[in-house]
Amino acid sequence: MNSHNIVLMPVLLPLLTGIILIFFRNIKVQRIISLLSFIVGIGLSLYLVTAVHTNGILTLDVSSWNAPFGITIAADMLASILVLTTNVIGFSSLIYSFRSIGTGRESYYYYTVFQLLIVGVNGAFLTGDIFNLFVFFEVMLMSSYVLLVLGGTKIQLRETIKYILVNVISSAIFVIAVAYLYSVVGTLNMADLSRKIAEIGQPGIITVIAVLFLFVFGLKGAVFPLFFWLPGSYYAAPAPVLALFGALLTKVGIYSIFRTYTLLFYHDIDYTHALLGGIGLLTIIIGVIGAVAYWDVKKIIIYNIIIAVGVLAFGISLSNETGTTGTILYLVHDMIIKAALFLLVGLMARIAGTSDLRKMGGFIKDYPLVGWTFFVAAISLAGIPPLSGFAGKLMILQGAAEAKAYFGMFIILASSLFVLYSVMKIFINGFWGAPIKTEAVPSKSMITLLGPAILLVAISLAFGLGVEKILPYISQATETLMNPDIYINAVIKE
Amino acid sequence: MKTNDIILQTATKVIAFVIILFSIRLFFSGHYYAGGGFVGGLMTSAALVLIMIAFDMKTVEWILPINYRFLIGIGLLTSVSTGLIGVFMGDPFLTHYFGYFDLPILGKTSLHTAALFDLGVYFVVVGVTMTIIKSIGESE
Numbered sequence: 001m002n003s004h005n006i007v008l009m010p011v012l013l014p015l016l017t018g019i020i021l022i023f024f025r026n027i028k029v030q031r032i033i034s035l036l037s038f039i040v041g042i043g044l045s046l047y048l049v050t051a052v053h054t055n056g057i058l059t060l061d062v063s064s065w066n067a068p069f070g071i072t073i074a075a076d077m078l079a080s081i082l083v084l085t086t087n088v089i090g091f092s093s094l095i096y097s098f099r100s101i102g103t104g105r106e107s108y109y110y111y112t113v114f115q116l117l118i119v120g121v122n123g124a125f126l127t128g129d130i131f132n133l134f135v136f137f138e139v140m141l142m143s144s145y146v147l148l149v150l151g152g153t154k155i156q157l158r159e160t161i162k163y164i165l166v167n168v169i170s171s172a173i174f175v176i177a178v179a180y181l182y183s184v185v186g187t188l189n190m191a192d193l194s195r196k197i198a199e200i201g202q203p204g205i206i207t208v209i210a211v212l213f214l215f216v217f218g219l220k221g222a223v224f225p226l227f228f229w230l231p232g233s234y235y236a237a238p239a240p241v242l243a244l245f246g247a248l249l250t251k252v253g254i255y256s257i258f259r260t261y262t263l264l265f266y267h268d269i270d271y272t273h274a275l276l277g278g279i280g281l282l283t284i285i286i287g288v289i290g291a292v293a294y295w296d297v298k299k300i301i302i303y304n305i306i307i308a309v310g311v312l313a314f315g316i317s318l319s320n321e322t323g324t325t326g327t328i329l330y331l332v333h334d335m336i337i338k339a340a341l342f343l344l345v346g347l348m349a350r351i352a353g354t355s356d357l358r359k360m361g362g363f364i365k366d367y368p369l370v371g372w373t374f375f376v377a378a379i380s381l382a383g384i385p386p387l388s389g390f391a392g393k394l395m396i397l398q399g400a401a402e403a404k405a406y407f408g409m410f411i412i413l414a415s416s417l418f419v420l421y422s423v424m425k426i427f428i429n430g431f432w433g434a435p436i437k438t439e440a441v442p443s444k445s446m447i448t449l450l451g452p453a454i455l456l457v458a459i460s461l462a463f464g465l466g467v468e469k470i471l472p473y474i475s476q477a478t479e480t481l482m483n484p485d486i487y488i489n490a491v492i493k494e
Numbered sequence: 495m496k497t498n499d500i501i502l503q504t505a506t507k508v509i510a511f512v513i514i515l516f517s518i519r520l521f522f523s524g525h526y527y528a529g530g531g532f533v534g535g536l537m538t539s540a541a542l543v544l545i546m547i548a549f550d551m552k553t554v555e556w557i558l559p560i561n562y563r564f565l566i567g568i569g570l571l572t573s574v575s576t577g578l579i580g581v582f583m584g585d586p587f588l589t590h591y592f593g594y595f596d597l598p599i600l601g602k603t604s605l606h607t608a609a610l611f612d613l614g615v616y617f618v619v620v621g622v623t624m625t626i627i628k629s630i631g632e633s634e
Contacts, residue, residue, distance in 0.1 A: 012574070012578075019567055
């Protein structure tokens with residue numbers, strides 16, 4: 001029997017690690033085990049990317065029941081790339097956690113929950129079954145509830161209540177949406193769903209369900225009218241947890257929109273994709289307003305998440321080849337650079353003892369390396385040519401020009417300017433000017449605190465400079481997304 | 495003032511065993527009749543909770559000196575390893591195997607690795623329920 005258990009390994013490895021960590025109460029042992037697990041995880045996902053590149057989509061029919069009757073795990077190029085990115089970000093956040101999260105949190109199953117969050121994210125990327133997607137969403141969300149509340153400070157308790165409330169409601173709507181879809185189409189396997197929706201040609205009821213899914217995933221991914229929970233909730237999390245959330249959680253929502261709107265609901269583009277595009281542009285505008293308005297370093301970067309979500313939603317709505325390639329490039333770039341920025345901002349807040357930008361200044365004298373790493377990350381976020389943010393945004397703009405969405409092009413270009421302004425505001429006010437009294441961070445801690453950010457920025461730099469090398473992988477992902485038949489034929493073998 | 499709950503305690507001594515036996519029956523009947531690991535685990539923890547109500551937490555800890563958090567880990571490990579049997583046999587993850595065996599006393603019995611998976615579920619459910627109840631009960 002042809003079985004590709006390797007496809008499931010990025011999910012099984014953190015799951016096993018998380019379980020094993022329950023038994024080891026020694027914090028040093030916990031750190032070493034989770035570090036080793038991530039190193040193996042990065043290796044596995046690299047192998048997965050090359051395997052998918054040479055063999056096409058790899059699928060695993062779990063428990064030997066053939067699709068569409070069992071649960072199928074399907075790794076196409078997009079999912080494999082995102083799993084690799086997730087592992088790299090998890091690795092960096094983990095190293096940052098070592099000296100910043102504190103033994104109080106560490107001894108209350110921090111690393112176990114950390115691993116389970118990665119299980120949820122990787123599972124959501126890899127699954128080929130819509131209800132299994134829901135289950136992995138819940139695995140991810142429950143871990144995120146625990147990570148958000150762990151520590152039990154007042155602000156964490158308050159914001160966790162809001163966060164749980166919003167997500168419980170959106171999960172309930174997810175279940176309802178799946179129930180509607182199941183009652184209309186009668187299957188849950190995504191490839192089979194795609195085939196059957198194509199047969200009936202997406203009648204009105206399917207379009208309604210598509211909008212319901214947009215509502216659910218939009219609530220998880222924080223698009224325009226549904227972003228209200230994000231700024232407060234994310235503000236409460238400690239820096240490494242914030243980096244994980246900012247880089248991974250909203251992007252899982254975006255990935256799910258990407259998957260459903262390219263694989264399932266692509267027959268009534270004039271309505272669904274136009275709606276998505278409009279929402280995306282409004283999201284950008286709201287994010288820009290927030291990013292420019294605040295004088296708090298964490299808040300500024302949090303609103304930059306919302307801007308990026310808007311750009312990605314707009315990119316998905318274009319549904320042409322250039323736009324989709326650009327969106328994938330931008331998605332990977334944004335995950336990496338957001339994680340790096342949150343780690344750097346967390347470090348700045350630690351040095352200053354506050355996250356208020358008005359109380360910072362002159363860090364460049366004592367911490368030049370932090371300053372220049374932040375500078376590179378900042379201009380990369382804005383999309384200055386040799387860096388990683390450029391290629392993705394350029395291709396989204398090209399795609400918008402092909403689709404004649406000139407207003408959208410204008411909004412995205414203008415938003416880049418404001419993104420640059422908001423992060424340069426942090427750089428200029430935080431690193432230049434008269435030095436203020438700072439809390440000395442021991443140089444030994446600096447390695448584990450700054451190291452992961454430098455690693456991520458270096459990866460982002462390599463990503464920007466070596467776009468030519470990466471492009472074959474990205475275009476393979478685009479090809480699968482633009483032609484649902486490739487996915488369907490890989491999953492359902494007849 | 496010390497209340498006298500001799501009737502509750504005496505009844506519990508009998509009823510708790512009945513509940514536990516019933517929960518085991520539910521657990522093993524899961525494949526052919528209604529039941530399974532989840533409801534079996536809940537029923538077992540119901541018996542333990544009854545003992546907790548009738549006596550106190552220290553008595554339960556004395557009867558069953560188990561760290562329920564480890565029980566969750568053991569349960570998860572059991573379920574995942576059941577799935578891994580498939581991987582080591584060269585089949586997809588979670589592939590199950592079954593067969594009929596002649597056991598000494600029970601006679602011809604069908605054994606299925608899905609029961610091992612259910613055992614893991616059972617442990618996790620008992621562990622989670624008891625952890626929740628104990629940590630709420632102990633907190634001031």
